[in-house]
Amino acid sequence: MPKNLVVVSAAIVSLFATPFALADTAAARAKALEAVKRDFNPRGQASLDRLAEDMVQLICNRTANNPSPENTKRLEAKQLALVKYPADGKLMGDWKKGETLAQSGRGFTWTDGAGGAVGGSCYNCHQIGPNEQAFGTVGPSLLGYGKLRGNSPEIQRYTYAKIYNAKAFSACSDMPRFGHVGALKPEQIVDLVALLLDPASPVNK
Amino acid sequence: MRTLHAIGACGAVAALSLTSGAFAQADSIDHAKADAEFAKFRAEMEASNPAELNEMKGEGLWNAKRGPKNASLAETCDLGLGIGKVEGAYVASPRYYPDADKVMDMERRIVWCMVEKQGFKFEDIARKPFQGPNDANAPEITDLVTFVAGQSRNMKFAVPMKEPKVKEAWAIGKEIASFRAGPFDFSCNTCHGTDGKRIRMQNLPNLARPEGAIRGVLGWPGYRMTGGVMLTSQWRMNDCFRQQRFPEPKYVSDTITYLLTYMTGTANGQLYKGPGIKR
Secondary structure (H helix, E strand, O other), X not given: OHHHHHHHHHHHHHHHOOOOOOHHHHHHHHHHHHHHHHOEEXXXXXXXXXXXXXXXXXXXXXXOOXXXXXXXXXXXXXXXXXXXXXXXXXXXXXXXXXXXXXXXOOOOOOOOOOOOOOOOOHHHHOOOOOOOOOOOOOOOOOOOHHHHHOOOHHHHHHHHHHHXXXXXXXXXXXXXXXXXXXXXXXHHHHHHHHHHHOOOOHHHO | OHHHHHHHHHHHHXXXXXXXXXXXXXXXXXXXXXXXXXXXXXXXXXXXXXXXXXXXHHHHHHHOOEOOOOEOHHHXXXXXXXXXXXXXXXXXXXXXXXXXXXXXXXXXXXXXXXXXXOOOOHHHHHOOOOOOOOOOOOOHHHHHXXXXXXXXXXXXXXXXXXXXXXXXXXXXXXXXXXXXXXXXXXXXXXHHOOOOEEEOOEEEOOOOOHHHHHHHHOOOOEEEOOOXXXXXXXXXXXXXXXXXXXXXXXXXXXXXXXXXXXXXXXXXXXXXXOOEEEO
């Protein structure tokens, strides 16, 4: 599949480029893809197939993260359909384990051991618990998340699915698809749901 | 005068390791205070910048006859402003070099000269191009880049953006910056595409704007307090791709040149203060 990167991309460029799109931009994009295809070496677990775009990446890349409303809906529905829930159906786990996961930014880089633990890196982008001041601001603050929304089954289900696959609700979100790509297992995601929704979690104090 | 500076730098380095420990602790307490402290500390350091040691070594390497061809870069290497001319070359790169028929950033151009003019093997330079935390010294190429960069201190960035090949490289770099892929769907722009964002406590420059782009290129090459190593823009790009969960970019490849052209070109007209100090 990665071998077809350029071919597939060229086809998509013609599909999505609007008639008045700048020819220059399309040419630069094509050359960018060629360069990326040429200029990387595999290292550690970071193999070259990581450069191949899946459908979500492809469409977001070709539309400056702004696909048409129809394509947005279609993409989100497809991603949502791929969400896997835990076998026992319980979506609220242990918020303490969730906090540890949210803190860890490890995993998936060429310096991390293959098959090693992957953290949620949630604090990289979000304010979450009141005691952690070193939080990023790429995503919205989640402090008080459960207090604001309650913890009804619907909210639990949404929160679980959002962490499992952020693109199921916002096709070109900046947030990774933690469950979808196998970074976090369902048993870990329920702990993060608890961190955000459990009334006992510091997030909701 | 240079020797005096170098001695001052050694003392500063010793003090540094203690101070950065204090910063690490302060990190969970009061960030505004830690930032202010770092700024003050950096201002004090600037007078005896540890990068000057690398600059001095780089100057020696630039002038020495070396390599299988026993040639000096000073006598053979054209950084864009004429053979041997280093003053102002760093702020005028990346640029197009007709002899190589390539747009190159400064590190890439010096490597090109070492291979073409001095006869060094590219593989030998590329094997370990960056200083690691356990290395006593920076690689020669880092010293050379730091020397050349120092010769543009307090000059304005003047990437020749009217040159069509440079313009094209800029446009390709812009596209690469928005290319999302890998297990986390990250592109450069995920972290550097909007104003005022942070990852943990690190402020992320928005590379699309002149104010952000200048922050991206200012202070590189830089002496990194964490680890006490001297690192170049090539390293910065390499480590950001690591964080992006991409495979490893090839050393001095087009992809890196394009990104550096995009950032430096966007920062054009702004003042370069020379090799700097990084957290």
